[in-house]
Amino acid sequence: MQSLNEELTTINAELNGKVEELDLANSDLKNLYGATQIATVFLDRELVIRNFTPAASAFFNLRDSDIGRPLTDLARALEYPVLQGRIREVFATGAMVEERLTANGDGEHFLVRLVPYRDGAEDVDGVVVTLVDITSLARAEEHHKVLIAELNHRVKNMLAIVISVANATLRHASSPEAFARTIVGRLHGMARAYELLSRENWSEVAIADLMTLETNSFGLRRFSAEGPVIRLRPPEALSLGMIFHELATNAAKYGALSNGTGQVKVSWSADCGSFALEWREREGPAVVAPERRGFGFALIQGQVEHQLGGTFDASFEPEGFAARLSFPMVEVTHGTARSS
Numbered sequence: 001m002q003s004l005n006e007e008l009t010t011i012n013a014e015l016n017g018k019v020e021e022l023d024l025a026n027s028d029l030k031n032l033y034g035a036t037q038i039a040t041v042f043l044d045r046e047l048v049i050r051n052f053t054p055a056a057s058a059f060f061n062l063r064d065s066d067i068g069r070p071l072t073d074l075a076r077a078l079e080y081p082v083l084q085g086r087i088r089e090v091f092a093t094g095a096m097v098e099e100r101l102t103a104n105g106d107g108e109h110f111l112v113r114l115v116p117y118r119d120g121a122e123d124v125d126g127v128v129v130t131l132v133d134i135t136s137l138a139r140a141e142e143h144h145k146v147l148i149a150e151l152n153h154r155v156k157n158m159l160a161i162v163i164s165v166a167n168a169t170l171r172h173a174s175s176p177e178a179f180a181r182t183i184v185g186r187l188h189g190m191a192r193a194y195e196l197l198s199r200e201n202w203s204e205v206a207i208a209d210l211m212t213l214e215t216n217s218f219g220l221r222r223f224s225a226e227g228p229v230i231r232l233r234p235p236e237a238l239s240l241g242m243i244f245h246e247l248a249t250n251a252a253k254y255g256a257l258s259n260g261t262g263q264v265k266v267s268w269s270a271d272c273g274s275f276a277l278e279w280r281e282r283e284g285p286a287v288v289a290p291e292r293r294g295f296g297f298a299l300i301q302g303q304v305e306h307q308l309g310g311t312f313d314a315s316f317e318p319e320g321f322a323a324r325l326s327f328p329m330v331e332v333t334h335g336t337a338r339s340s
Contacts, residue, residue, distance in 0.1 A: 039131040042117060047087065050126065059131065080112065087127050090114050094124055100134070109138035150202075154234075158194075162187065165299065172295040185249060186242070189214060193241030197234050204231035207240070211266060214244035218257055227268035230275065236329070239303040240277075246296045247279050247323060255321045256284030262320075275310075275329045281320035289316040300325075 039056035041049055049069050052062055079101070086097045097114040110131045117126035165186055173179035192213050196205050207230050215223050232240060248257070248264075256262025262284035268277040297314060300323075304312040310327025 041129045042126060043087070043129065044117075044126045045091075047084070047127075056131070086114055090116050090127050091124055100138075108133065108135045110134060158190070162190070168295050168299070186245065189242055189245030190238070192245075193238050196241075197237055202234055204233055205237050206231055207268060210237055210241055211244055214241050215248050215264075218248045218252055222257055222262065223264050223266065225266045227266075228270065230268065230270055233329075236275075236308060236327075239307045243300050243303055243325070246300050250296055251281055251284070251321070254285075255287075256281035259285055270329065273329055274326060276324070276326040279321075279323040281322065284320055287316045287318060287321055 036053055037055050038053065039059040040053040041056050041060070042051040044050050047070065049062075049067055051067065052060075056062060086099070089095075090097055094116050096116070099112050100109060101112060102109055111134050113128075113130045113132075115128045115130070116124040117128050119125040166183055169183045169186065170179055173182060193210065196210060196213055207227070208225055210232065211223075211225055212220065251257040251262070251264055256264055263282050265280045265282065266277065267280075268275065270276070293314075301312045304310045304325045304327060308327035310325060312323070312325045314321070314323045
């Protein structure tokens, strides 16, 4: 009896140790369920719910008393009519099945995985259903497709503009050197506008930033700008960037920027969905109206009238060259007036 009692004491101590280990394993499993944030449902061979994670509880509105419910309730919640057929595939093949689906009318996307549940003998004893919310990923993919399509459209437009500018510059160039110098300057002007838009992720850009970027190489101290804070959409910014470059280049060749004292004042305003800008040169050399306007003016006029749907007017006044343009804007962002 004494030996039997000692043996029972030893067995009882081992059993208590195993119970503690089991409690610890259950606690670990419970914490794992809570930490995964993945909706997971365990089904037995009869496709009855045997367990689920807290995330699945929230998704399917499950409670502890729902353990033992049939699979049909789960299938309705998922709007996944082929679920039972997919589970039969898992039992037949022992391989995982993975599919993407929309679970409701709100546009939410989920990745559904059906993984075989194996017992200690490695036999398939059920199925583990997991759902991962990939709504943000799906929306990012759609946004990526839109961006790619928009990029392709913009690249095609840019190349068309480059080809048109190159052909027209070649027709008006007096020599290969003059052509190279002019076309490179115009391409750099376009590149600066693209650079600014890229920094802003192709959203709206401030007109003052665009003007500063395009006129920086001509000497910022020779320019003054005044007007409200207005942000331009990408098409408007690209066209206006080319316009600033052409006007500044013309001023450097023939106008106020061709001597050491000339100044350029740029002012703009917006009212009732219409944008207006004035470019005025002062203290430059004597103004002489050209017998005919070159391609630079034709390029400006084309950008204003055809790309922006506005009007352009240039005048060679005695006190200096002046240009005025206006075009409609879909949306105008106003802020504190700016003067520099």
